[in-house]
Amino acid sequence: MPLWGESNAKSDGHANHRLIPTALTILGRLLAVTPEPVLRALSAAGGELILWLAPRRRFVLRSNLHHAFPDRPRAWRRRVARESSRRLVETAMLSLAAPFLSERRIRRIARLGPSTEAFAREISARPRPVVLATLHLAHWESQTWLKLISPVSLPDFGIIFRPLDHPAADAFVKRTRERFGMRLLSRREGFADALEILRGNGCVGVLFDQNAGLQGALTLLLGRVCSTTELPGLLAAKFGADLRTFYPRRTAFWRVTFESEPVANDGTASGATLSLNRWFENAMSDESLCSSWLWAHDRWRNQDIPSRRLRLEAKRDLVGADLRARGLSRPPRNTRVWVRLPNWLGDVAMAVPLLRAVRESRPDAEITLLAGPGFVPLLESFGIADRVRPLPGRGPGYFAHFARLRASYPDVWILLTNSVRGDLEARIAGCPQRFGILRPGRHRPLLTHAYRPPDGFDEEHHHQLELWDNFLRSFGLGASLDCSPVPAPAAQPAGPAAGAPAPGPIGLIAGSENDPSKRWPVAHWRRLVEAFPAESFILFGTPGDAPIASRVAEGFDPARVSNLAGETSLPGFAAALLRCRLVIANDTGGMHLANALGVPLIALFGPTNPVRTGPVFASPCRILQPPGCPPEGGGSLGSLDPEAVVAAVGDLPSRRR
Secondary structure: OOOOOOOOOOOOOOOOOOOHHHHHHHHHHHHHOOOHHHHHHHHHHHHHHHHOOHHHHHHHHHHHHHHHHOOOHHHHHHHHHHHHHHHHHHHHHHHHHHHHHHHHHHHHHHHOHHHHHHHHHHHHHOOOOOEEEEEOOHHHHHHHHHHHHHOOOOOOEEEEOOOOOOHHHHHHHHHHHHOOOOOEEOOOOOOHHHHHHHHHEEEEEEEEEOOOHHHOOOEEEEOOEEOOOHHHHHHHHOOOEEEEEEEEEEOOOOOOEEEEEEOOOOOOHHHHHHHHHHHHHHHHOHHHHHHOOOOOOOOHHHHHHHHHHHOOOOOOOHHHHHHHOOOOOOOOEEEEEEEEOOOHHHHOOOOOOHHHHHHHOOOOOOEEEEEHHHHHHHHHOOOOOOEEEEOOOOOHHHHHHOOOOOOOOOOEEEEEEOOOHHHHHHHHHHOOOOEEEEOOOOOOOOOEEEEOOOOOOOOOHHOHHHHHHHHHHHOOOOOOOOOOOOOOOOOOOHHHHHHOEEEEEEEEEOOOOOHHHHHHOOHHHHHHOOOOOOOOOEEOOOOOHHHHHHHHHOOOOOOOOEOOOOOOHHHHHHHHOOOOOOOEEOHHHHHHHHHOOOOOOEEEOOOOOOHHHHOOOOEEEEEEEOOOOOOOOOOOOOHOOOHHHHHHHHHOOOOOO
């Protein structure tokens, strides 16, 4: 039963309010008389049960340790997780038995460390206001024994605690924990008493919590952004009080030594908060203290709330000050955000502004993209993610690949796909938060958090990027979309000096593998080439587009009309597009890639809908549709005359290499 921590106990208006205290009394008395070897065995067994029968707790334990100590060996993290689990059970048993232990036995269990004894004697001789910050370490409730085992009389001493929701259980805890003179001060109504104690040169103990929700301050802890309570620092600053840590160090089973250390700080609440976090990080280098911390709790939970998942938010933001104190320019990227990208090049390109916004909104995110193997080199050259992982090949081992990803402990999985297969990938990988779009009539039970487009949202009249933007904003995305073109890769050969008259060729994308109706007729492409006898052209496309490209190029001088369809890798395709002064394309993935790279573009739309899937980047662009075609598409590309495209070439500003 936590004293300075949180409780999830709920009050039942129809429950017998005597039942819980009676049960606690019976269980506590039994534990108090149980032989210690039996208690040790129960603790070990209980810790193993948590690891094996409580998968959620096991995941939190191991995930927290993996995030906090990514460079430590896996065996070390597993050892600390097991010991932390056992100490959690050991602590719970001691908390239950403590009210029924004799004073003599308590004096055998607990003792003061040299620094704590010196501190006790000092404040006994010269009282002054002191704020003691403690942590969720094993046997934290034993700190209420301080007055019993102190060799000197201590001044007034109060502990701020979070009361239980069950009144009878709360009264039982308060009564039993105050048996040696400590005063328990409710966080709901005991602050006035805490202030009075400090005014009277007394001591107040406060849990130094890194899960303070919106009321805390954003800081760094073990490389991750968290919400830290400022209460110890606020109290110390208000009363000019000494700020010290106070915590039990477990030395053996049901054996603790109380330790206390001064915390150097600048006298401000923010300075004290950051100093306490730094002290804690140093303390975690001690494996015994590390094993005693409550790793099975969602310590960074404030940043996990779904409605705020994609932004950092708290009452105050101390991250900037924390970074300056650490000599860092940006937060470590230790919140693992994985994005499952669509399977089509055009959709991948359109997702780039969204990924940029995620990066800006969560600068602490380590963004991992999951994409088809062919997209990996291109995405890596874009520099929009920390990692790009290729999807495995289809076959018997496909989902086994995602099971192995469990060891990476992803925090968030954003699904820009709409398939159950993608949802299953995320579930098998063990990601605890899986975000996706749930359209009317669809069923996606493996999502943990679904965005439902509002009634009346007709996707035919809204761009795909707008839908994705609304989706992520519903989960806290705060940054605006950056639709500027992707910078050319560093390896891209430099063009002539600025202003040099060196226009490149005109790129043509005449194919469209997934839908023949999206193709402008071959005869029209040939008439376009004939209209510019002084221009050079390059035909692009996939291997499946090669026959169409060959028909377009047939009979023209290869020096003027070259055909690269099916001849380039995706990065090579991008590099070749960057050498073009403009590109003319059907509604294809290559069209979106040219637009993303900033190449001037003429996009030919007929049956498909440019309102929903048109180019999105702020590059020179002209969309052409057949005469009489609605803005949402539905026309035949055959009725789009070559003369209209020729005129658009003259109107569109060309790009110089």
